[in-house]
Amino acid sequence: MKKSVILLLSVTALVTSCKDGAKQVNNPLMQKFETPFQAPPFDKIKPADYKPAFEEGMKQHKAEIEAIVNNPEEPTFENTIVALDKAGELLNQTSSIFFNLYEAMKNDEMQQLAMEISPAVTAHGDEINMNPKLFARIKALYDKRETLGLDALALRTLELYYNDFVRGGANLNDADKAKMMQINGELAKLSLQYGDNLLKETNAFTLVVDNEKDLAGLPETSIAAAAAEAKDRGMEGKWVFTVQKPSMIPFLTYAQNRDLREKLYKGYYMRGNNDNANDNKAVLAKMVNLRTEKAKLLGFDTYAAYVVDVNMAKTPKAIYDFMGRVWEPALKVAKQELAEMQAIATKEGMTSKLESWDWWYYAEKLRKQKYDLDESEMAPYLKLENVRDGMFAVANKLYGITMHKRTDIPLYHPQVETYEVKDVDGTSLGILYLDYYTRASKSAGAWMTEFRHYTKVNGQEEMPLVSVVYNFSPAVGDAPVLLSWDDTETMFHEFGHALHGFFTRGDYQRIAGTIPHDMVELPSQVMENWASEPEVLKMYAKHYQTGETMPDALIQKIQESGHFNQGFATVEYVAAALLDMDWYSNTEVKDFDVNAFEKASMDKYGLIKEILPRYRSTYFSHIFDGGYSAGYYVYLWAEVLDADAFQAFKSSGDIYNKELAAKFRKYVLSEGGYADPMQQYIKFRGQEPSEDPLLHKRGLK
Template sequence: MKTRLMAAAAPLVLGAGLLGGMPMTALAKTAPAKDAAAAATPAYSGPFAQPSTLPFHAPDFAQYKDSDWQPAIEAAIAQKRAEIAAIAASKAKPTFANTVVAMERAGGMYDRVNNVFGQLTSANTNDTLDAAETALSPQISALNDDIYLNDALFARVKAVHDSAAGKALKGEDAMLLSTTYARFVNRGALLAPAQKAELKQLNLEIATLETKFSQTLTNGTAAHAAVFDSAAELKGMSDDAIAAAAKRAADQGKPGKYVIPLLNFTQQPALTELQNRDARKKLFEASITRTSSGDQFDTTGIVSQLAVARAKKAQLLGKPDFATLQMYSSMVTSPKQAMDFMKGFVPALRARQDSEAALLTEAARADGVTGDLQPWDWSYYAEKVRKAKYDLDESAIKPYFDVWNVLENGVFYAATQTYGITFKRRADLSGYHPSMRVYEVFDKDGSSLALFYYDPFSRPNKKGGAWMNNFVDQSYLTGNKPVIVNTLNIDPPAGGQPPLASWDNVTTMFHEFGHALHGFFASQKYPSLSGTSTARDFVEFPSQFNENFATVPQVLQHYAKHYQTGAPLPDGLLAKIEAAGKFNQSVALGETLTSAMLDMSWHTLTPDEAAQPPMAFEAKALAETGLRTDLIPPRYKTPYFRHIWDNGYAAGYYAYIWTEVLAHDGWAWVVKNGGMTRANGDHIRASFLGQGHSKDFAVMYRDFTGHDPSVEPMLEARGLTAGSK
């Protein structure tokens, strides 16, 4: 998952070339002069007043205090507001350079500070940072409104958009003007004054509620971790995992107990191992009720308010629903198109769910279980059947996947072989947590390309899931190169043990690095078109595409080695992994598909419809999917669906399935054209991975493959084609 795009727009990045036909050196001399508003901006002399002096202007975490962030961002908001005010108040005739490009230049300090702060509140938060986020979110909402609802500023943008000079722009210049104008319109620039005032209040309410939801969910997930009284209840888990659960409990002031933390999704990894059915039920119910049990961490009231506010905002802006409002710039252009696309998977998937449910029920009966199969049973018996049918034991796989070895000799190796880039550990640079590592990335010609931070391990103050973020945005205009972080939630190693990854973890490592590559290769003129600043239903394409490299034999042989003996992954085990990967599509695709359909259902409601009790609406929406949600609940139920209530995926979670179609179809092109070669790497980089939003997304995809996407390679990869079992 890409973050802060995840939450709003991706971190902004700039690219090379001419700006509006003017050399960059000339444009730099034409930056708008500071006006009275800028002159009145309070001076700020804190640690973020100037870019960091570390290489690449990387954040100097050793120098920052928790108390630094709020005053720095408040000062940055004031500076950006003054810079925008100067553009709006300019007496010069509006031009592309002095209006649209000038806006791209504004807010340097704001981006510099907020990029890092957003990562900290997601990955290493505390009470001080949470309080700062609560205070800042309405201020940031107000800043955005001050920009996009500024009549004078929009008049200048519209004048350029409607002018002959504007219509004559080409390439990225034309794309920037088009997207900037559309963004103003979609954010209310054409509304009457009274409507703008109402929109500002709705935006403020939405921003406040999103922050409240996020913080409540993070705290509630930690607070509702499953607590067990004895090691016997955890039978089936490894000795190391049980020891880690005991240590976790002791660290939390519960000596003699055992704590299993909740990951962000519904099904928890331990459900595949726990032999005690009551223990499975306890863990499952802790997961699905984490923020809906009526205590201080209940998010259902927040959800109701958010859904209503978003529906009201959509109607105010002349749209039938929030999904239509959100999808104005997407590759898939309407809620109906997205739902029709998703419904196309239902018949084959429902048939698979029914057949796999029967298979698992048979396994449960053989195990002495009476009564109906339950959702907390599914993962356990699916794993038993997987082991029996494919002779595949997840615990036997993990020793071959040391986290740092997978990263350096797998993820990095694949990128080196495909794109020619190389990596060097920078032990002189540190992250915000001691478990992190930092690497310098070099381009194929040996020049420095980027810095890369890696934060792989879970902790109680980290949001669930995995994501990519920019600390520093690439910009040829400013001379900055990208500083990028990948964040995951792999179980940290027990004392003295190596950090081992599951196969799902390995796939996620390759996935998030696909986002990183999208950022490393950013090379556009303008911030809002660069790198990962793409539509939600395109940005997951590079990341899902990169997952394919995990199983290329040349790559797998380079990183899949036993951490104790160095022995390679045994012959035939990859084939078992891939064959087993087609099993249990009931969950693998089903829980994602139902989450995506639930998301779209929430965001196609009117305000009155959105006011109904959340869990009652969820039950109705899930029943309408036609899938076995009684046994296979969605990956995220409404009260802990962070993607859509805080992380910017509202009416966009379908993107994971849509971009998987692109990824499999794109990989079919790679296989057909010789596989993992440097020539193909150059083509991938030139056609889409380095293009940002410089072109229409469908055009970029056709530039890559020569055709529009086909769903067949994805169905084949998931074993859902006719005759598959």
């Protein structure tokens, strides 16, 4: 997942100005960073520094916009678009640091600051988006764009800015502009509330086991982690399991106690839906209605139509049709998987039907039966450091880049690692931060973001500071961190986003790294393909005790089981994507019964009761506080591209084909924002993508 701090035209800020000059002088956020690579001095930044920095950043940004607006000269590309593109440096810098740490190091003070800052920053952005004089200058250039003699990149930048302003409300009348600002302000607060509620719900639920018999079936690593968690919570001698996936998934997969599996799974899927102070039903219903109102103001029937209008898909119908072509064969395969698991359960003496909390447990039994493979066989070969080095090696073989450990970069948490990324010629591409482990202050999931984007001002390049955040279980005692196969793919996935950040280029910030939302997962998902290739596994999958390379027999089992459980995986994902589209396909404001709406949505598509959507509404962070509203479909849409792209490497006979890698780097990762996204993809691939590699990859065809 790629999380972005949307800057300048979409985020927003505080209204008061900082009157205390001493505060500004001593505020590390408002000084030049005297650190290697001008990295944020996290060791010096205090929570009290943020608000003055936001205020000063907005003050400076407003002055820069006023200078553009009040320029007596006729609008030109340089004095309007380039000036706009360069504006807001301090605000951008402060936003990138604060909002990224808010996700990774959240506490009460940061939450309170966010509730003050986010609506104010949103209002600031709206004032710029809806500034009639600024828009008049942009529109004047846009209307005569073909006669300005602009090169292709400048022309695209102008067109994108014009579209941004229109979508931001620049064409609205004054009353509707005021309404839009009110909506955006409310959404900013509700999004924060949704995320805060979810974090509290996630941290609140625990399954405490005090009888060792109830641990039957669990791997020793899972038991040890639960014992360590209990000790940390002052319950030494017991075992604590949480709804964080590194704790929950092994329990659902191996624990023989069915009642406890049910209890833990219900703790997970009822988050935000417990009619308590952290309930998210009313919050998300308000958000859906506000987004519907916003879309209507901007001339769209639905919020989904508004979102998708600038994506590759173009229309919600195209998305529904695409997902329908995948849903039907996936559901058929999932029902076959269910029948096979039910047969195992019945043979073992179960007299009832399987439920959703049984799926992982019996799927693992089915995998063992079909392929003589279980997850625990792989884990000893998936030591975190080895997987990390493996993904670094793949990037080196593809692109020639190298990673160099740095110990002189300030860290926001002592467990974070930093690496300097160097290109094949030895020049620096920036700094990579890796934040591996779960903690109560960190949002769930995994994501890539940036403390600084690639920029080019007056010919001077400023390299990015890229952060990748995971949620793996930390080491227990002297034992290493052993990853699951899903964790391994997640490491490669987020690193793919990071490579996109490092390779991004562009003379203007607006086009540097800009690709439509339904293409943004291509760079990450394509990297997952290398993780399971036999020659790649032999490079990084080493037994943590013996150093032995993963044996050929185990690699063959992994390859043979590649299609295993893909009915379930596809159905739970597409169900969530359809639920997302249904929420944002409402044409009018309604009083929602959230649970009833969700049930009706899933019943409409025939979702079987043994599978829940990957994310239910009350903890669907992607679409309510993660920037993927009416966009969760993008993972599958991008998978068409990534399966097709990797097929090019496979067909060439060399999965490290440097010629193909260079083309992918240039046309997709570096210059993806330079032209229509499909044109950029075709420049790499030589043809439009086919859905066939995706369907074959998932075993659905």
